[in-house]
Amino acid sequence: MKNRIYSFPAFAASLLMLLAMTSCENKTSGTAASPVEIEIEEIGDDFVSFTLSAPDAALLTYKQLAEFDASPSADEVLRSGVQADPSLYKVYTIGGLSPETVYRIAAAAMYPDGSYSNVAEVRVETTESDAVVPTLVLRDVTPASTSVSFTLVPDKAEKAAYLCVLSSDEVPSAAEILESGHEADPSKTDLYSVPGLLPETEYTLVAAAVSADGTYSEVASEPFATLEAQPAAIGDYYYSDGTWSSGAEGPVAGKECVGIVVLAGRGTVTNGGTDTGVYYTRDGHSRLENINGYVVSLNDVASGTEYAWGSWDVDGDSGVGTMHSDSDFEGYYNTSMIKAKAEEKAGGLSDDAVNNYPAAYAAVVLYENEVSAPESSSGWFLPSAQQLHYLFMKNEEINAALNSLGDAATPVYRRDAIYWSSSEQQTENGTRYWAYMVNLDSSNITPGYISGQRKNKEYKVRPWLVF
Numbered sequence: 001m002k003n004r005i006y007s008f009p010a011f012a013a014s015l016l017m018l019l020a021m022t023s024c025e026n027k028t029s030g031t032a033a034s035p036v037e038i039e040i041e042e043i044g045d046d047f048v049s050f051t052l053s054a055p056d057a058a059l060l061t062y063k064q065l066a067e068f069d070a071s072p073s074a075d076e077v078l079r080s081g082v083q084a085d086p087s088l089y090k091v092y093t094i095g096g097l098s099p100e101t102v103y104r105i106a107a108a109a110m111y112p113d114g115s116y117s118n119v120a121e122v123r124v125e126t127t128e129s130d131a132v133v134p135t136l137v138l139r140d141v142t143p144a145s146t147s148v149s150f151t152l153v154p155d156k157a158e159k160a161a162y163l164c165v166l167s168s169d170e171v172p173s174a175a176e177i178l179e180s181g182h183e184a185d186p187s188k189t190d191l192y193s194v195p196g197l198l199p200e201t202e203y204t205l206v207a208a209a210v211s212a213d214g215t216y217s218e219v220a221s222e223p224f225a226t227l228e229a230q231p232a233a234i235g236d237y238y239y240s241d242g243t244w245s246s247g248a249e250g251p252v253a254g255k256e257c258v259g260i261v262v263l264a265g266r267g268t269v270t271n272g273g274t275d276t277g278v279y280y281t282r283d284g285h286s287r288l289e290n291i292n293g294y295v296v297s298l299n300d301v302a303s304g305t306e307y308a309w310g311s312w313d314v315d316g317d318s319g320v321g322t323m324h325s326d327s328d329f330e331g332y333y334n335t336s337m338i339k340a341k342a343e344e345k346a347g348g349l350s351d352d353a354v355n356n357y358p359a360a361y362a363a364v365v366l367y368e369n370e371v372s373a374p375e376s377s378s379g380w381f382l383p384s385a386q387q388l389h390y391l392f393m394k395n396e397e398i399n400a401a402l403n404s405l406g407d408a409a410t411p412v413y414r415r416d417a418i419y420w421s422s423s424e425q426q427t428e429n430g431t432r433y434w435a436y437m438v439n440l441d442s443s444n445i446t447p448g449y450i451s452g453q454r455k456n457k458e459y460k461v462r463p464w465l466v467f
Contacts, residue, residue: 034056035054036118038062050092057109059078060086061081061109065104067104067123071106072106073119074117075116078108084107100127107121132213133156138207154187154189159183160178160186163182166204173219174208174210178208197252200226201225202224204223205224206221234261237257237260240255242376244292251404257408261294265293266291267329291467299371300419302366302370304416308458309359311357314355328384329384334384335360342357383462389448391440392448399412413447418437418460434455435453438451
């Protein structure tokens with residue numbers, strides 16, 4: 001900041017100074033000692049510098065006062081003031097003052113015999129500021145469920161920026177906003193938007209500017225609360241805390257995306273009928289009364305490792321007891337039947353391809369170890385044949401959302417993407433041998449088809465969950 005400065009020669013009497021130059025009041029004797037003298041050196045718009053003189057003093061302190069503060073005693077100045085060196089000629093500076101404002105400086109000394117001086121005081125007025133102070137006005141703040149729009153009005157700004165912080169967080173400084181916020185056009189009034197916010201959450205919108213001479217504006221702030229969450233939609237981002245946000249905007253910063261919404265509401269799809277299954281939260285104790293949608297995992301289990309479906313000619317004609325249709329949309333029910341059979345046979349799911357169910361184990365156990373499903377969701381399950389076929393039917397929208405996450409996600413429709421479903425196939429031998437796989441291999445001449453395969457064959461696994 002450029003300051004306007006006035007100089008005061010050491011020998012000149014300052015018109016702004018009231019100098020207390022009286023003999024000390026000795027607490028124990030009448031010994032005379034030199035009084036405290038304050039002499040102003042310079043005054044700027046935000047500082048004042050001065051010298052102190054008390055050559056006989058053992059202790060010398062000074063204290064800044066406002067114009068109308070009560071005059072302190074010598075004891076008060078000595079106890080709460082800033083210590084100076086009485087043996088040296090030195091210029092002291094008090095900074096951080098406001099322009100065109102009256103202040104007072106008080107000083108006092110204590111002498112070797114324990115006596116105090118009288119309090120010396122000087123009155124000063126800071127100069128007018130030459131700085132160009134920018135301003136910002138936030139107007140028309142309009143929240144939605146996952147975003148907020150507003151008008152920003154800058155004046156005398158060289159650079160301007162804005163951002164949203166949670167209302168529970170400390171409001172950042174102007175410098176912090178300009179360093180980490182979203183850049184705004186400092187030359188004009190314009191409309192802006194912050195996407196990727198959480199629904200039904202209290203935020204503070206903040207903005208700041210800096211002028212060409214480096215002077216910061218005051219931080220403009222406006223509290224607001226986002227609206228109730230909109231219904232889930234295909235392509236939305238689903239997070240580890242069980243919330244979701246619009247796929248039309250970027251994922252929410254600082255939140256862990258664990259999947260993509262592939263279908264909103266309870267499943268009703270062509271050839272799939274209506275999902276009538278009963279869902280429970282991951283711990284199995286609380287029923288999910290309202291189904292917001294279905295989520296596909298961001299990646300295959302174990303980076304695309306292939307697994308057998310499971311038992312080959314061990315469970316008899318009745319198999320495990322899953323749905324026997326390639327058009328069912330109830331992978332959660334199928335997986336629960338597989339888990340029950342594994343519990344009955346071996347105390348739980350494992351990767352034993354002879355007498356257990358590795359594909360379901362991969363979806364439920366292994367992937368949960370990779371990416372934990374939210375407590376409020378159903379937990380990961382092995383999707384049904386029709387659920388996987390639905391990924392093919394909607395692959396453009398789903399892959400677009402997955403691709404937006406870069407290396408953190410793998411497309412569902414791509415080369416060599418062939419997946420086990422949780423649906424068993426009914427044949428003349430019941431369901432003892434066969435289960436359905438779904439081909440999502442983009443290089444295949446007829447991708448998207450559902451095919452019954454021997455349960456001991458190995459394919460990839462792509463978990464789902466319901467929330």
